[in-house]
Amino acid sequence: MLEIAIIRNNPEEVKSRLAVKNFKELDLVDEAISVDAKRRSVQLLLDDNLNKQNIIAKEIGDLFKQGKKAEAEGRKNDSALLKEESKDLEAKLARTEEELKDILVKMPNMPSKSVPVGKTPEDNEVVKQVGEIPLLHDGALPHWDLAKKYDLFDLELGVKITGAGFPVYKGRGAKLQRALVAFFLDNAIEAGYLEIIPPHMVNADSAFGTGQLPDKEGQMYYIDLDKFYMIPTAEVPVTNIVRDEIVDSLPKKFAAHSPCFRREAGSYGKDVRGLNRVHQFEKVEIVQVVHPDKSYEVLEEMVKHVESLLQKLELPYRILRLCGGDMSFSSALTYDFEVYSAAQKRWLEVSSVSNFETFQSNRMKVRFRDEQKKTRLVHTLNGSALALPRIVASLLENHQFNGGINIPAALRPYTGYSQIV
Numbered sequence: 001m002l003e004i005a006i007i008r009n010n011p012e013e014v015k016s017r018l019a020v021k022n023f024k025e026l027d028l029v030d031e032a033i034s035v036d037a038k039r040r041s042v043q044l045l046l047d048d049n050l051n052k053q054n055i056i057a058k059e060i061g062d063l064f065k066q067g068k069k070a071e072a073e074g075r076k077n078d079s080a081l082l083k084e085e086s087k088d089l090e091a092k093l094a095r096t097e098e099e100l101k102d103i104l105v106k107m108p109n110m111p112s113k114s115v116p117v118g119k120t121p122e123d124n125e126v127v128k129q130v131g132e133i134p135l136l137h138d139g140a141l142p143h144w145d146l147a148k149k150y151d152l153f154d155l156e157l158g159v160k161i162t163g164a165g166f167p168v169y170k171g172r173g174a175k176l177q178r179a180l181v182a183f184f185l186d187n188a189i190e191a192g193y194l195e196i197i198p199p200h201m202v203n204a205d206s207a208f209g210t211g212q213l214p215d216k217e218g219q220m221y222y223i224d225l226d227k228f229y230m231i232p233t234a235e236v237p238v239t240n241i242v243r244d245e246i247v248d249s250l251p252k253k254f255a256a257h258s259p260c261f262r263r264e265a266g267s268y269g270k271d272v273r274g275l276n277r278v279h280q281f282e283k284v285e286i287v288q289v290v291h292p293d294k295s296y297e298v299l300e301e302m303v304k305h306v307e308s309l310l311q312k313l314e315l316p317y318r319i320l321r322l323c324g325g326d327m328s329f330s331s332a333l334t335y336d337f338e339v340y341s342a343a344q345k346r347w348l349e350v351s352s353v354s355n356f357e358t359f360q361s362n363r364m365k366v367r368f369r370d371e372q373k374k375t376r377l378v379h380t381l382n383g384s385a386l387a388l389p390r391i392v393a394s395l396l397e398n399h400q401f402n403g404g405i406n407i408p409a410a411l412r413p414y415t416g417y418s419q420i421v
Contacts, residue, residue: 001104001363003377004036017110020117020324025106032103039096046089053082105214109359111324112296112333118323125323127335130307131316134342134398142343143393144274146400147173150420155274165264165272165279172420176395177282179414180388181257184284184309188255188385191305193286196256198237201228206240209364211330211356221261230261234285235382242289243364246375250368251298252289255385257282275389276348283387287380289366292358295379296333299355302383303335306351309386312410315394316340318347332357339390343397348390353383 007014007029015026056079063072116125147153152173158166169177189195207213207229212220221230231237234256242252260283264272275281286305290298303319310317320336327334331354338347358377361367367375399406404421412418 003362007032020111021108022325028103028107035100042093049082049086108329109332116323119325121326123323124320127319127321129318133340136342137402140343143396146396183414193253193255196238196254198256200231202236209243210236210239210360215329219263232262233260234258238287242366246367250291254287257284275393278389281389284385286385287382289378289380292379295355302353306385314408330356330359339394341394341397350390351384351386356380
């Protein structure tokens with residue numbers, strides 16, 4: 001949620017930046033300023049009322065001490081009238097604050113000034129490309145056929161048990177999943193992240209805090225009886241660890257492995273073959289809560305961490321800076337990582353690393369005390385480090401040879417095998 005002070009002080013700048021995200025409802029900026037002015041006016045009246053009550057309370061005490069009981073009782077009546085008036089003002093203030101919040105939650109985060117202008121993924125900026133594109137042998141297979149050949153996972157069995165998009169991993173395929181999770185977590189811990197095992201369901205306050213509600217409600221699985229949401233990413237429960245807190249030290253660095261649940265409504269076609277797009281998958285997420293002056297430095301640090309994982313897995317990858325039209329509702333700047341899928345001959349997204357600046361912390365009321373002991377909002381960042389399905393797809397496809405699949409050297413201590421044959 002954007003800070004109202006930023007909107008109030010720089011309305012045209014806010015409109016200009018939101019236009020980069022192709023946001024059309026720019027009149028909401030003016031509406032927010034108008035409602036905020038009304039809110040501030042009510043707040044001034046309430047503050048004046050409460051100040052008068054404090055003055056009268058002191059006067060009443062002094063009058064009783066002086067034995068002027070009648071005068072004191074008269075001032076009590078004045079105080080009672082002010083208290084009734086303050087109740088009305090408090091109710092009006094609450095309504096006005098809710099009206100302002102209803103406007104602000106409709107507005108996305110402002111993109112960073114470095115975000116490219118654009119509307120579609122084709123407008124994203126390729127920042128870097130690393131690694132050689134593998135030249136596979138004749139008869140090389142896509143990962144869904146490799147899975148059948150080597151009995152690694154079963155998509156049809158998942159359909160029987162649950163439905164489409166819920167793969168069942170078996171044998172060496174299951175071990176590969178477990179190995180990747182351990183590998184990613186160990187690398188995160190070595191980089192200074194605190195391992196967290198979070199709940200896999202969250203309440204509405206948590207989903208609102210990180211920006212999933214109301215923007216992504218249709219993408220989440222909802223348990224109506226308990227009013228819980230299945231998490232689409234560990235970002236949601238982990239970032240909410242610091243909700244409604246004044247954090248004592250920065251940065252806070254968290255890493256969490258979790259299953260992730262996403263409806264992926266509207267997905268169809270070749271993009272959903274095999275593990276390309278599933279409803280349940282494993283992921284290791286890294287989250288940082290940092291000083292506002294350090295967040296873009298930290299963003300680059302997190303990007304390098306994800307890079308190091310892909311390099312150790314010996315996968316060709318590229319880094320994209322997302323254009324305004326391809327960014328999430330909450331992000332100020334996002335880098336996407338894609339790995340090349342040699343058998344499919346296409347790039348697959350495997351990670352997004354984002355800086356949200358104060359957008360999430362303003363929703364969650366996460367603050368810190370600066371050098372002057374003034375409370376300020378923190379910046380929050382997160383990234384996939386990494387999501388497993390497309391990593392598995394790329395590992396199987398890119399490292400296949402005529403008689404099997406090689407396992408990258410860095411992963412072998414975790415899998416316990418060097419090849420799938």
